[in-house]
Amino acid sequence: MKTFEYRAVTEIDEAVSTGGTFLAGGTNLVDLMKLGVATPDTLVDINQLPLHDVVRRPDGGLRIGSCVRNSELAAHPVVRRHYPLLSQALLAGASGQLRNMATTGGNLLQRTRCRYFMDPTKNCNKRTPGSGCPAREGDHRNLAILGASEHCVATHPSDMAVALVALEAVVRVSGPDGERTIPIDQLHRLPGDEPQRDTVLADGELITAVDLPPLPDNYPSAYRKARDRASYAFAVGSVAAAVKVWSDGTVDDVRLAFGAIAHKPWRARRAEEELRGRPATREEFLAAADAELAAAEPLRDNAFKVTLIRNLVAATLTQLVQGGPR
Numbered sequence: 001m002k003t004f005e006y007r008a009v010t011e012i013d014e015a016v017s018t019g020g021t022f023l024a025g026g027t028n029l030v031d032l033m034k035l036g037v038a039t040p041d042t043l044v045d046i047n048q049l050p051l052h053d054v055v056r057r058p059d060g061g062l063r064i065g066s067c068v069r070n071s072e073l074a075a076h077p078v079v080r081r082h083y084p085l086l087s088q089a090l091l092a093g094a095s096g097q098l099r100n101m102a103t104t105g106g107n108l109l110q111r112t113r114c115r116y117f118m119d120p121t122k123n124c125n126k127r128t129p130g131s132g133c134p135a136r137e138g139d140h141r142n143l144a145i146l147g148a149s150e151h152c153v154a155t156h157p158s159d160m161a162v163a164l165v166a167l168e169a170v171v172r173v174s175g176p177d178g179e180r181t182i183p184i185d186q187l188h189r190l191p192g193d194e195p196q197r198d199t200v201l202a203d204g205e206l207i208t209a210v211d212l213p214p215l216p217d218n219y220p221s222a223y224r225k226a227r228d229r230a231s232y233a234f235a236v237g238s239v240a241a242a243v244k245v246w247s248d249g250t251v252d253d254v255r256l257a258f259g260a261i262a263h264k265p266w267r268a269r270r271a272e273e274e275l276r277g278r279p280a281t282r283e284e285f286l287a288a289a290d291a292e293l294a295a296a297e298p299l300r301d302n303a304f305k306v307t308l309i310r311n312l313v314a315a316t317l318t319q320l321v322q323g324g325p326r
């Protein structure tokens, strides 16, 4: 591992002005440093910043400090009661020990698990721009089917981020140029010809909190994750869903986001549009998923994700409209 300077900060201004790479739980960053993928000169430890609280907002929503641990957030009574899909997404991620360390900000900014990215002996446009993308011809079973580019087909691995996209969360940021807010759907980028940039954050910008708007009580929601083994594995595909149905059985409103199929958590706006005003039936759910997935461009070994997401959408929405776990 390359030698680096370590600085623990106690003030947000100090964190932002120090320059360097922020260290939160370290469960992704330290791994990448050990592999030689991340080589920061200075680590700015943000664990002593006052960013550990989950507080109720005046509008009934929540403000989640960026250093709140994933396990704490999943267990928070307001999250469990009013945002069950977020609690489910968090508990579907990693292991208990990792969730005890992993933070809200770090989870959003974790890097892709593409095996070429994590191996400095291999070419990778995300790690070394211009060096090529061996994944297109190589191992891409768990890579993107939507929104990819010829330069990169990586997926974003976070479960929590998918739930937050369905919840229309807003990310609060402090940086050298002051404070700003970013709707979470605009935080992560598609790869285009700059796959080295995962997000729209500028150098030195610190995520301070995530704001959750209230989700009405009659808007049941759920997160479903498909993975290669029962626990402790990244998603192969996932769906975060919330749906509100009129008394005549037609869809009033719906939120859908997909995970592990694109460079960013994928808000399925086309499918949502198709569903509003339509009967809340399995056939309609499948048709809406098909409309969204018509743009899919799978590679040799990942076309199965189209069927997987299609079935996850139908299963999750059917469960919700039939009054299943919420």
Ligand SMILES: Cc1cc2nc3c(=O)[nH]c(=O)nc-3n(C[C@H](O)[C@H](O)[C@H](O)COP(=O)(O)OP(=O)(O)OC[C@H]3O[C@@H](n4cnc5c(N)ncnc54)[C@H](O)[C@@H]3O)c2cc1C
Pocket (backbone or CB within 6 Å): 021, 022, 023, 024, 025, 026, 027, 028, 029, 030, 031, 046, 066, 067, 092, 093, 094, 095, 098, 101, 102, 103, 104, 105, 106, 107, 108, 109, 110, 111, 157, 158, 159, 160, 205, 206, 207, 208, 232, 233, 234, 235
């Ligand atoms: C074996 C294993 C299995 C896993 N399985 C899953 C899974 O199934 N689902 C899933 O979602 N995740 C999974 N993870 C990933 C895990 O959830 C992430 O490593 C974790 O959430 C990262 O949070 P952290 O606080 O440790 O971030 P760190 O490792 O400290 O930081 C990650 C990145 O975020 C930056 N950063 C951190 N906080 C801030 C901030 N406030 N502002 C700006 N930048 C910041 C850091 O500089 C770094 O670039 C797994 C990890 C491992 C090791």
Ligand code: SF4
Pocket (backbone or CB within 6 Å): 112, 114, 115, 116, 117, 123, 124, 125, 126, 127, 132, 133, 134, 135, 136, 143, 151, 152, 153, 154, 195
């Ligand atoms: S998919 Fe992206 S991260 Fe993976 S090798 Fe290609 S450029 Fe690198």
